[in-house]
Amino acid sequence: MNEEILSKKGLKITRARKSIISILEELDQPISAENLYKIFKEKEKGNLSTIYRNLKTLTDKDVVEIACEVDGISYYRLKQKKHKHSIICKKCGKIIPIENCPMGQIQSKLEDTTGFKIESHILEFRGICPECQKKEEK
Amino acid sequence: MNEEILSKKGLKITRARKSIISILEELDQPISAENLYKIFKEKEKGNLSTIYRNLKTLTDKDVVEIACEVDGISYYRLKQKKHKHSIICKKCGKIIPIENCPMGQIQSKLEDTTGFKIESHILEFRGICPECQKKEEK
DNA sequence: GTTATTGCAAACAATTTGCACCCAC
DNA sequence: GTGGGTGCAAATTGTTTGCAATAAC
Numbered sequence: 001m002n003e004e005i006l007s008k009k010g011l012k013i014t015r016a017r018k019s020i021i022s023i024l025e026e027l028d029q030p031i032s033a034e035n036l037y038k039i040f041k042e043k044e045k046g047n048l049s050t051i052y053r054n055l056k057t058l059t060d061k062d063v064v065e066i067a068c069e070v071d072g073i074s075y076y077r078l079k080q081k082k083h084k085h086s087i088i089c090k091k092c093g094k095i096i097p098i099e100n101c102p103m104g105q106i107q108s109k110l111e112d113t114t115g116f117k118i119e120s121h122i123l124e125f126r127g128i129c130p131e132c133q134k135k136e137e138k
Numbered sequence: 139m140n141e142e143i144l145s146k147k148g149l150k151i152t153r154a155r156k157s158i159i160s161i162l163e164e165l166d167q168p169i170s171a172e173n174l175y176k177i178f179k180e181k182e183k184g185n186l187s188t189i190y191r192n193l194k195t196l197t198d199k200d201v202v203e204i205a206c207e208v209d210g211i212s213y214y215r216l217k218q219k220k221h222k223h224s225i226i227c228k229k230c231g232k233i234i235p236i237e238n239c240p241m242g243q244i245q246s247k248l249e250d251t252t253g254f255k256i257e258s259h260i261l262e263f264r265g266i267c268p269e270c271q272k273k274e275e276k
Numbered sequence: 277g278t279t280a281t282t283g284c285a286a287a288c289a290a291t292t293t294g295c296a297c298c299c300a301c
Numbered sequence: 302g303t304g305g306g307t308g309c310a311a312a313t314t315g316t317t318t319g320c321a322a323t324a325a326c
Contacts, residue, residue, distance in 0.1 A: 012280060012325050033316080047283050052316060054281090068260070069207035072290075072315065087254050098248065110236065110263065116225050118265035122206070125248065127256035150300055150305060171291080185308050190291060192306090210290065210315075 009061040016050050019043060021063070021078070029097055030067035030075035030086060068124045087125040096129070147199040154188050157181060159201070159216070167235050168205035168213035168224060206262045225263040234267070 002021040006013050023039050024031070037051045055076050058064040065079040067086065085098045107118050140159040144151050161177050162169070169177075175189045193214050196202035203217040205224065223236045245256050 014281065014325075016282080049284080049317075050282055053318095056317085057281095069210070072207070072210060072212070074210075074315085087248070087252060087256070096252065096254075098252070107263070110225070111265075114225060114234065114236070115268035115271075116234075116263070116265040117271055118225065118263050120265075121261065121263045123259065123261045125245070125254070125256050125259045127249075127254040127258075130253035133253075133255055152300075152306060154307080187292075187309080188307055191293095194292085195306095212290085 005063055009063060011057065011061065015044055016040075016046050017054055017058070019046075020051065020054055020058070024064065024076070024078045027077075030077045032073045032075055034073075036076070068122060070124075085123045085125070087127060087129075098125075143201055147201060149195065149199065153182055154178075154184050155192055155196070157184075158189065158192055158196070162202065162214070162216045166215075168215045170211045170213055172211075174214070206260060208262075223261045223263070225265060225267075236263075 002018055002025065003013050005021060006017055011017065019040055020036065023036060033048070033051050033055055036055075037048050040046060040051060055064060059066065059076070062079055064076050067075045067077045069075070085101060087096050087098060101123075103121055103123060107121060110116070111118050140156055140163065141151050143159060144155055149155065157178055158174065161174060165177075171186070171189050171193055174193075175186050178184060178189060193202060197204065197214070200217055202214050205213045205215045207213070223239060225234050225236060239261075241259055241261060245259060248254070249256050
């Protein structure tokens with residue numbers, strides 16, 4: 001349950017937080033604060049700044065992470081053990097997740113050559129999804 | 139010469155544009171509009187909005203690309219034949235380029251499994267650079 | 277009861293834009 | 302000379318913050 005997630009991190013259990021986490025859980029793909037708020041408002045009443053504040057808190061506590069930033073907008077998702085990457089469709093904006101991160105070996109090789117201690121990476125693909133490709137052919 | 143780049147794209151050759159391109163050329167690593175402007179002002183007089191406007195124009199014309207967005211700031215670089223990726227140090231913000239993009243095979247495999255036509259990808263690593271690691275040990 | 281969380285409005289920072297002037301062609 | 306480029310200031314947009322009211326523990 002997401003109440004456990006919260007108390008384990010020393011955060012108070014509030015309607016807003018429970019709702020945010022369950023939305024992210026159900027969604028299983030990156031979402032912007034604004035869109036998350038739209039879904040949130042259908043169920044709960046609350047303020048957009050509560051969303052922002054909680055996304056920040058949850059990110060600091062490693063419950064949530066910023067998956068990517070596109071056109072000045074941050075996209076959030078639950079931080080999972082096995083993290084994921086996405087492909088974003090340039091036409092319709094659809095974001096679909098990729099299973100299995102392919103970066104393991106690449107990353108450790110890079111640590112050797114650069115001396116960096118690599119803590120995370122961002123990998124996003126952009127392209128055109130099958131449906132939009134069909135539309136283009138018309 | 140960067141004048142050729144501009145006329146080839148049907149853009150007028152102006153002081154600002156020549157300067158922006160040569161700064162990006164010399165730098166060979168992603169830079170924010172604001173920092174680019176600081177370097178720019180040492181040589182030329184001009185306005186920050188000219189920088190933004192030209193970065194936009196040059197991006198539209200595929201001369202420049204947004205390498206990544208971090209904390210709400212876009213980092214630009216010349217769009218090169220062989221594109222590059224970077225590692226960003228979480229402590230000092232240093233950005234260092236990685237030679238050779240490792241994504242070739244991964245990308246084509248992904249096109250097969252997802253049906254997407256992949257046009258580009260973003261790959262950024264974050265970690266701690268050797269110097270900052272030393273400082274932490276103190 | 278105490279402290280963290282929320283709502284609201286105002287503040288911010290990066291980026292964009294409207295308009296008058298200016299320069300490249 | 303004309304149309305695109307620029308400077309300046311004002312607007313816009315995603316996000317953050319101060320403060321008083323409220324809810325979690």
